[in-house]
Amino acid sequence: MHATAPTVAGSRVPQDLLDALCAAVGEANVAVDPDVTAAYSRDMMPLAPSGKPLVVVFPTDTAQVAAVVRACAAAGVPIVPRGAGSGLTGAANAVAGAVNVVLTKMNRILEIDEGNRLAVVQPGVVNLTFRTEVESRGLFYAPDPSSYDWCTLGGNLSTNAGGLCCVKYGVTTDAVLGLEVVLASGEVLRTGRRTVKGVAGYDLTKLIVGSEGTLGIITEATLALRPKPAAPCTMVAAFASTEDAGEAVSGAIRAGLVPSLMEIMDATCIRAVQAHTGSSVLGDGETPAAVLIGQSDAGGALGRREMDHLERVCVDAGAVFSFVTDDLAEGRMLLQARRAVLPSLEVLGTWLTDDVCVPRTEMAALIAACERISGEVGLTIGVVGHAGDGNMHPTIVFDSADPAQRAAAQVAFGAILDAGRALGGTVTGEHGIGRVKQDFLAGEIGPVGLQVHRAIKRALDPAGLFNPGSMFAAD
Numbered sequence: 001m002h003a004t005a006p007t008v009a010g011s012r013v014p015q016d017l018l019d020a021l022c023a024a025v026g027e028a029n030v031a032v033d034p035d036v037t038a039a040y041s042r043d044m045m046p047l048a049p050s051g052k053p054l055v056v057v058f059p060t061d062t063a064q065v066a067a068v069v070r071a072c073a074a075a076g077v078p079i080v081p082r083g084a085g086s087g088l089t090g091a092a093n094a095v096a097g098a099v100n101v102v103l104t105k106m107n108r109i110l111e112i113d114e115g116n117r118l119a120v121v122q123p124g125v126v127n128l129t130f131r132t133e134v135e136s137r138g139l140f141y142a143p144d145p146s147s148y149d150w151c152t153l154g155g156n157l158s159t160n161a162g163g164l165c166c167v168k169y170g171v172t173t174d175a176v177l178g179l180e181v182v183l184a185s186g187e188v189l190r191t192g193r194r195t196v197k198g199v200a201g202y203d204l205t206k207l208i209v210g211s212e213g214t215l216g217i218i219t220e221a222t223l224a225l226r227p228k229p230a231a232p233c234t235m236v237a238a239f240a241s242t243e244d245a246g247e248a249v250s251g252a253i254r255a256g257l258v259p260s261l262m263e264i265m266d267a268t269c270i271r272a273v274q275a276h277t278g279s280s281v282l283g284d285g286e287t288p289a290a291v292l293i294g295q296s297d298a299g300g301a302l303g304r305r306e307m308d309h310l311e312r313v314c315v316d317a318g319a320v321f322s323f324v325t326d327d328l329a330e331g332r333m334l335l336q337a338r339r340a341v342l343p344s345l346e347v348l349g350t351w352l353t354d355d356v357c358v359p360r361t362e363m364a365a366l367i368a369a370c371e372r373i374s375g376e377v378g379l380t381i382g383v384v385g386h387a388g389d390g391n392m393h394p395t396i397v398f399d400s401a402d403p404a405q406r407a408a409a410q411v412a413f414g415a416i417l418d419a420g421r422a423l424g425g426t427v428t429g430e431h432g433i434g435r436v437k438q439d440f441l442a443g444e445i446g447p448v449g450l451q452v453h454r455a456i457k458r459a460l461d462p463a464g465l466f467n468p469g470s471m472f473a474a475d
């Protein structure tokens with residue numbers, strides 16, 4: 001029975017609050033034991049600040065979430081919503097003295113409407129579970145973050161997550177028709193629609209998507225589905241310089257190609273994957289400066305034509321090696337090599353993945369900037385990313401036990417964002433702002449943008465209940 005453990009970091013949970021939370025979700029769904037609550041204090045970003053939660057609750061339906069919010073509002077205690085904790089910005093990190101609301105028990109797929117090609121889900125459904133279920137009905141849910149086997153749809157909605165197939169299908173918001181959200185007042189807001197079109201009123205759905213738990217708690221989502229795409233045809237090309245790889249990406253865009261996926265790995269990532277996995281799928285011999293992996297899900301001869309065309313573009317840009325394959329196992333192996341980048345870099349030390357999106361014509365310049373920054377701070381930086389949309393994930397490797405290296409990693413993290421901005425980019429393509437990029441958000445949106453953000457926050461959450469200190473500081 002968690003609720004009987006009375007203290008967290010020396011601070012007593014106020015009895016009124018504890019009673020109200022137990023009444024809201026049942027005692028079995030309330031944790032105050034520090035050994036339990038500690039597991040919910042951080043996400044996957046190593047450098048973000050975090051506090052110790054006072055209480056962690058696990059509601060199972062919307063009414064319970066609303067009751068939790070009302071109890072916290074009455075006690076003046078902040079709330080941090082949380083999905084699986086796979087985030088890379090500290091956005092789900094606990095604030096000292098907060099109640100963490102973990103949505104993983106709200107994990108039911110409520111409806112799959114094949115006639116209208118939509119689904120209604122609770123926020124704790126794991127992305128892969130949902131994808132697999134809709135695929136079994138010949139349908140497709142496009143947003144596919146690399147963490148899809150454990151992150152939740154609620155987390156995806158709140159971060160506006162991207163993934164490998166954004167180049168063709170966009171980010172999470174492009175697949176959302178409507179939401180149910182518990183507001184700071186405890187009221188339940190419904191946004192959006194079930195129809196294909198609909199323009200009534202402000203687009204509150206798009207406002208909530210990507211709000212990182214700062215405006216309310218998403219308790220249900222209506223998601224748009226697509227027909228299941230055809231089996232992919234895959235192209236791989238290796239380049240002697242990152243400039244040539246960048247030219248190939250721009251060439252593909254100019255040629256009007258819309259692959260379903262186009263990923264890049266630099267030499268550091270290729271070497272790390274080969275060393276860790278022993279795989280030679282990215283080519284034997286001298287390590288190329290960059291590899292591009294493209295896929296088309298257009299199907300049959302059309303998919304093959306698209307990838308043959310992409311290969312020609314790569315060869316024209318100076319590719320030193322390339323091939324196209326319809327073989328599904330071969331295509332899967334190539335993508336596995338791409339997905340193995342983070343585990344492979346982890347062997348070398350703690351990884352810190354940045355997230356910066358630049359105009360596609362500037363991708364090679366960003367990779368060059370990362371090489372320069374790597375030299376300046378004396379740390380390895382491998383660049384992997386979604387080349388088709390310019391969203392790069394330069395990944396810094398450091399020794400987290402060494403304060404000097406931690407500081408250097410922090411410097412590199414910011415320098416990469418500055419370099420991205422200087423190239424006309426944005427400080428996040430998909431991971432969000434959280435507790436590590438507040439200053440960079442303020443720099444990007446400017447004082448008027450920040451004022452509007454704060455006005456929206458004040459209007460929806462006047463007491464600053466939800467996720468305080470995340471995304472931007474209060475006035």
Ligand SMILES: Cc1cc2nc3c(=O)[nH]c(=O)nc-3n(C[C@H](O)[C@H](O)[C@H](O)COP(=O)(O)OP(=O)(O)OC[C@H]3O[C@@H](n4cnc5c(N)ncnc54)[C@H](O)[C@@H]3O)c2cc1C
Nearest residue numbers: 083084085086087091146152154155156158162212213218
């Ligand atoms: C190995 C690895 C690979 C990754 N690859 C990608 C990738 O390709 N693309 C990408 O975009 N991200 C990626 N991520 C980051 C992460 O998986 C995503 O940000 C994901 O969307 C977070 O989901 P989650 O369930 O873990 O949410 P959490 O990390 O628990 O929370 C994320 C944010 O959402 C809020 N939140 C969660 N649930 C709710 C809710 N129901 N209502 C309101 N707010 C809520 C939290 O307060 C927090 O602000 C990766 C992470 C890892 C570790």
